[in-house]
Each structure stands twice: as structure tokens, then as C-alpha cells.
Amino acid sequence: MVEFYGQACTSRFMLGTSLYPSPAIMKQAIEASRADILTVSLRRESGQERAGQDFWHIIRSMGKKILPNTAGCHSAKEAITTAHMAREVFGTKWIKLEVIGEADTLQPDVFGLVEAARELNKEGFEVFPYTTDDLVVAERLLEAGCEVLMPWGAPIGSGKGLNNQFALKALRAHFPDIPLVVDAGIGKPSHAMEAMELGYDAILLNTAVAKAGNPVLMAKAFGIAIEAGRLAYEATPMEGRDMAAPSTPVLGMAFS
Amino acid sequence: MTLTINGKVLETLALNLEMLLEELGYEDALVATALNGDFISHELRDMTSLQPGDKVEILAPMKGG
Numbered sequence: 001m002v003e004f005y006g007q008a009c010t011s012r013f014m015l016g017t018s019l020y021p022s023p024a025i026m027k028q029a030i031e032a033s034r035a036d037i038l039t040v041s042l043r044r045e046s047g048q049e050r051a052g053q054d055f056w057h058i059i060r061s062m063g064k065k066i067l068p069n070t071a072g073c074h075s076a077k078e079a080i081t082t083a084h085m086a087r088e089v090f091g092t093k094w095i096k097l098e099v100i101g102e103a104d105t106l107q108p109d110v111f112g113l114v115e116a117a118r119e120l121n122k123e124g125f126e127v128f129p130y131t132t133d134d135l136v137v138a139e140r141l142l143e144a145g146c147e148v149l150m151p152w153g154a155p156i157g158s159g160k161g162l163n164n165q166f167a168l169k170a171l172r173a174h175f176p177d178i179p180l181v182v183d184a185g186i187g188k189p190s191h192a193m194e195a196m197e198l199g200y201d202a203i204l205l206n207t208a209v210a211k212a213g214n215p216v217l218m219a220k221a222f223g224i225a226i227e228a229g230r231l232a233y234e235a236t237p238m239e240g241r242d243m244a245a246p247s248t249p250v251l252g253m254a255f256s
Numbered sequence: 257m258t259l260t261i262n263g264k265v266l267e268t269l270a271l272n273l274e275m276l277l278e279e280l281g282y283e284d285a286l287v288a289t290a291l292n293g294d295f296i297s298h299e300l301r302d303m304t305s306l307q308p309g310d311k312v313e314i315l316a317p318m319k320g321g
Contacts, residue, residue, distance in 0.1 A: 016321030026319070041320025042288060044262040044313070047281025052316030056286060059317075069320045077293060084295035085288030085315055156321070206321030 002201050004037075004148055004179055005094070005126040007065065011036040012196070013226045014067065014181065015219070016206025023058055025215055030062060033219035037065045039096055039204065041072075042085055067128060069096040074109070076116035083120050095120060096150070096183075096204075098130045106156045106184075110137040114144055121145030130183050133167035135174060142178065149175065150183035150204060153195065157207045159187025162194055172199045189218075189225030196229025197237065257308040274302040276312065287316050 001008045015035035020026035030038065038059060045052045059066070068086035073079040076099060083095045099116055101109025108131050117127050121144055129141050133151040141149060151171060154160035162168060163185065172180060182195040183204040192203045203226050212218035250256075259268055261280070270276035273289055273296055289296045290313040296304050306312075 018319040018321045041318045042315035043318035045316035056317035089288045
């Protein structure tokens with residue numbers, strides 16, 4: 001069973017709650033995914049609106065672990081303030097820390113990320129940093145007190161899969177005991193399975209489920225793929241070969 | 257006085273953050289607040305005075321990835 005900051009989770013699938021065709025489909029997709037952790041956010045809402053309150057009522061009723069994000073923050077200061085606001089509203093020390101550095105790729109500002117992570121860890125938060133696959137940045141985040149790393153597979157919402165398997169493998173090899181989560185860029189269950197076969201501990205995604213033709217079915221497909229990928233990693237896949245090797249015994253063949 | 261609330265310029269009679277939330281209809285809503293970029297906890301809202309030109313953020317739970 002995977003643990004994050006000492007909390008055991010029943011699933012290695014972390015699912016976002018945005019972009020679904022309707023709240024009902026979101027709820028069905030969450031149930032089909034069997035995800036144990038859901039990501040949420042904070043946004044402006046007028047006193048007359050109640051969409052956010054209604055949304056939270058649905059999510060809270062599902063009994064899942066909540067991982068609020070700081071999505072959309074472009075500085076350490078904004079992210080720190082948002083994290084404090086999220087802790088009060090959602091009642092959790094967990095924070096998915098995003099500090100965005102570039103608008104087109106939504107690439108993390110890793111300098112602001114490390115700065116914000118250091119401050120939030122000091123203040124008792126349990127930080128899940130959304131980062132790149134850069135090994136040195138990962139080391140800085142761990143030095144800043146993070147106990148989980150969440151490198152991207154590809155830009156948020158791109159569905160491109162694992163852009164740099166070499167770097168992701170290097171992170172896994174370098175930090176064998178740190179929970180690693182691929183966050184962002186996953187488009188298909190096969191992408192998620194690839195990451196799990198590399199030994200990643202969990203997958204965080206949203207768009208690939210919410211924007212599928214059938215989000216509920218896709219949520220189920222991802223759940224199966226993530227579990228299958230983990231089992232394959234634990235089972236140790238065979239080594240590849242350049243040449244064929246017969247699987248049926250050649251000894252005792254007729255006509256030989 | 258004039259404040260900027262969630263990015264919009266508004267006139268208010270409220271003297272502190274708690275009164276502002278009541279005036280704007282948030283009484284029973286689950287929201288978090290920030291004043292001029294700094295988080296203001298629920299407990300401190302009635303002690304947090306407002307000044308003309310202050311920037312207030314009032315955020316509610318929302319879907320997220």
C-alpha cells in the first residue's frame with residue numbers, strides 16, 4: 001500500500017475534479033476510478049453564487065482524501081497565501097504546490113517552487129510539489145523538506161505521455177525511497193502504465209479522464225492500467241533481447 | 257469606502273472583513289480570505305480593519321486538477 005506523509009492510500013490513482021461534462025459524471029468517474037485522493041482548488045465566487053459550495057458538498061460526501069492545489073499561482077507569495085487559504089477551507093495540511101513559470105507550457109517556475117516549498121514545509125504543510133523532471137531541482141525540493149515529488153510527464157492537459165523517460169528513470173533510480181508521482185501530461189492508460197512500470201508510486205491526472213468521450217469508462221480503464229503497471233513493476237519484467245528465442249521447447253520436435 | 261474585491265471595485269460600508277462578508281452575502285458560505293495578498297484566518301476576520309483601496313480576495317472551493 002502506498003503512503004504519503006504517513007497516510008496509507010488504498011489506490012495509486014490520484015484524480016482531478018475539473019473539466020467533467022457534469023457533476024454527476026464527475027461523481028460516477030471518481031467511483032469508477034477507485035481513486036483515493038482527489039485534487040481540488042479555490043476560486044473567486046460571489047456571495048450569491050453557490051456552485052463552489054455545491055461542488056464541495058459532493059466531494060466531501062465521497063469520503064476521499066483531499067489534495068488542494070495552488071493552480072494558477074505565478075509566484076511563491078501567491079502560492080503560499082493560497083496554500084494557507086486552502087488549509088483553512090479543506091481542513092488538510094496537504095497541498096499540491098504549483099508555481100507556474102510559463103504560460104504556454106504551464107511549466108513550473110522551479111525557483112519559486114523551491115522557495116514556496118521551503119516556507120510551507122516550515123509552517124507545517126505537507127507539500128506535494130508539481131515539478132519538472134530535473135534531478136537537481138528534485139534534490140532542492142527534498143532539502144526544502146518535501147517528502148513526495150511530482151514530476152511532470154508532459155505539459156498539463158497535453159496528453160502527450162512521458163516526454164522524457166530517461167529523466168524519469170533517473171529520478172526513480174536516484175530517489176529509491178521517495179514517493180514519486182507522475183503529475184500531468186498523461187493522455188492514455190498506456191502512458192500511466194509506462195510510468196508505473198518504471199517504478200513510480202502513483203499517477204495524478206485529470207484531463208485524460210474528464211475529456212474522454214466516456215469519462216466513466218476511461219476512469220475505470222486508468223484504474224486498471226495503474227494497478228497493472230504496479231503489479232508488472234513488482235513482478236520484475238523480463239530483459240529484452242535483440243534476437244528471437246523460441247518459447248516452445250525445440251527438443252523432441254517431429255521431423256528433426 | 258472603495259475596495260477591490262475579487263478583482264472588482266466596490267463601495268462598502270463594512271469596517272472589517274467579517275462585516276464585509278456579511279454585507280456581500282457570504283454569511284454561511286465556506287470561504288477563505290486574503291487582504292492585500294496576505295491570508296486572513298477565519299478567527300481574525302472581525303479584528304481585521306479595512307482601509308480605502310484595500311484588495312480583498314474571497315475564495316470558495318472549486319474543482320481542480
